Amino acid sequence: PAAVLKVQGPLAAIANLLDAEYDSVVVQPVQIAPAGEFFALAATVEGLNSIRTIKPGVKPVPTLAIGRPALGTFGAGYPYVADVRAAAESLAADARLAEEAGAALLYMGHGSNYFPSGGIYLQFAAAMRELYPGVLTVIANLEGFPSVDDALVLLRESGTEKVILKPFLVAAGGHVRKDMVGPGSWKARLEREGFTVEPILSGLAEQDSFVRIFIDHAADAAADAGIVLR
Secondary structure, three states: OHHHHOOOOHHHHHHHHHHOOOOEEEEOOOOOOOOHHHHHHHHHHHHHHOOOOOOOOOOOOOEEEEOOOOOOOOOOOOOHHHHHHHHHHHOHHHHHHHHHHOOEEEEEEEEOOOOOOHHHHHHHHHHHHHHOOOOOEEEEEEEOOOOHHHHHHHHHHHOOOEEEEEEOOOOOOHHHHHHHOOOOOHHHHHHHOOOEEEEOOOOHHHOHHHHHHHHHHHHHHHHHHOOOOO
16 A cells, blocks of 8 residues: 555654644654664654744644653653663563574664764663573674674674574664675675574564553653643
């Protein structure tokens, strides 16, 4: 269907909800990390919230709230460390799969060349290793730090021979087909280095436990804004 092939942008989606006479809207990001795309979306929400009319108290967008990305964001209300741990807890099945296979678990994240988001990815990997000490969990990004070169150093040092390669992305789309398993991909690079690689071709949105994070973050944003979700 056309709705699947063309997804509306945030402004159009919000406008259509207002036209449908919804007076309260919660925008829930599906970004993993608090980086460029999330902050652009947050700026859009902030900009809409700032619009005023000549009538006191009358706003074109009565109530508009935004949730947190999967790994959280800055601010005192919801410590990002708790969000990082919740993400790691939601992926217990990944660690179990790797442990049963006698393999290391390597996640492919997106990252950013324009925003210093690498630290939160590394913190996620550290949380995975703490929760599941029987598995070496490593993460690398397509853009920015840490890179697949950084991951290879850790994998070589560990002495592991097998790697479960999985996208740390909401959807398994073009990056997975091209960058993770295609010609010249991470899989090919790992195999040249002598590792046996088992790729998992599914995104995080296919795991109910991870999707629950977005639902919970939307509920938090709604509660903070006084919005009752139905």
